Amino acid sequence: QQQVRQSPQSLTVWEGETAILNCSYEDSTFDYFPWYHQFPGESPALLIAIRPVSNKKEDGRFTIFFNKREKKFSLHIADSQPGDSATYFCAARTEGADRLTFGKGTQLIIQP
Amino acid sequence: GPKVLQIPSHQIIDMGQMVTLNCDPVSNHLYFYWYKQILGQQMEFLVNFYNGKVMEKSKLFKDQFSVERPDGSYFTLKIQPTALEDSAVYFCASTGGSSYEQYFGPGTRLTVL
Numbered sequence: 001q002q003q004v005r006q007s008p009q010s011l012t013v014w015e016g017e018t019a020i021l022n023c024s025y026e027d028s029t030f031d032y033f034p035w036y037h038q039f040p041g042e043s044p045a046l047l048i049a050i051r052p053v054s055n056k057k058e059d060g061r062f063t064i065f066f067n068k069r070e071k072k073f074s075l076h077i078a079d080s081q082p083g084d085s086a087t088y089f090c091a092a093r094t095e096g097a098d099r100l101t102f103g104k105g106t107q108l109i110i111q112p
Numbered sequence: 113g114p115k116v117l118q119i120p121s122h123q124i125i126d127m128g129q130m131v132t133l134n135c136d137p138v139s140n141h142l143y144f145y146w147y148k149q150i151l152g153q154q155m156e157f158l159v160n161f162y163n164g165k166v167m168e169k170s171k172l173f174k175d176q177f178s179v180e181r182p183d184g185s186y187f188t189l190k191i192q193p194t195a196l197e198d199s200a201v202y203f204c205a206s207t208g209g210s211s212y213e214q215y216f217g218p219g220t221r222l223t224v225l
Binding site: 006022034036041044089093097099100102103104 | 155214219
C-alpha cells in the first residue's frame, strides 16, 4: 500500500526556472514531512522539512508548501541550477512511530 | 555533516546463503534503521532499533532477517537464508533522538542469484 504519492516521476526544467515537485498522502497521523535529495552514488540527504502546524517553510531557494486539508505538499526550487540535478524523495513520519514512509522519487534534471 | 557508512557497497550472493550488511552510524546516535529499496520503487521501512532492541518492524522484515549492534560496533542486518526477492538496495539510517532527522548511508546493493 503506497501511502505517499509523488509526482512527476521525472522533471526537466531550464536553469533559472522554478522546479515544482509534488507529494500527497492519505494518513492523517503523519506529523513530519521531509524532503531528501540524492546524488548518484551518494546517501539521501535531508534538504528541508515541515510540520503540519505550518503551511510554508523556506530555506534559501527551497520552499515547502503544505496543504493539510488537501493532504498535499510540494517542494519548489527557485532559480534552479544544474547542480540541483538529483533524485528528490518526499517522505512522511507517522505520529508516535519512528519510521519514514517515502514517495517513489522524482528525477530532476536542470538543463543549462 | 554527520556521515553514516555502509559496508560493503555491493554484495552478490547465491540464494540460500547468509549475508550480513554492516552499518557504521553517526557516532553519538542512538536510534538505528534499515530501509529496503527495490529498483524503481520507493524506500520502505524495515526495522528500527534502540537500546539493543527492535522497537518496530514492518511486514517486510521477515523471520529470516535479524538486526543487532554488539558492543557499540556496527549495526548489522543479517539475512539467513537469502531469497531472490531480497535483491534490493538496503539503506541504513541513524538519528540522535532529539530531532526527527534521519541520516542515511549510501546503501548496500544486494544481488541474490
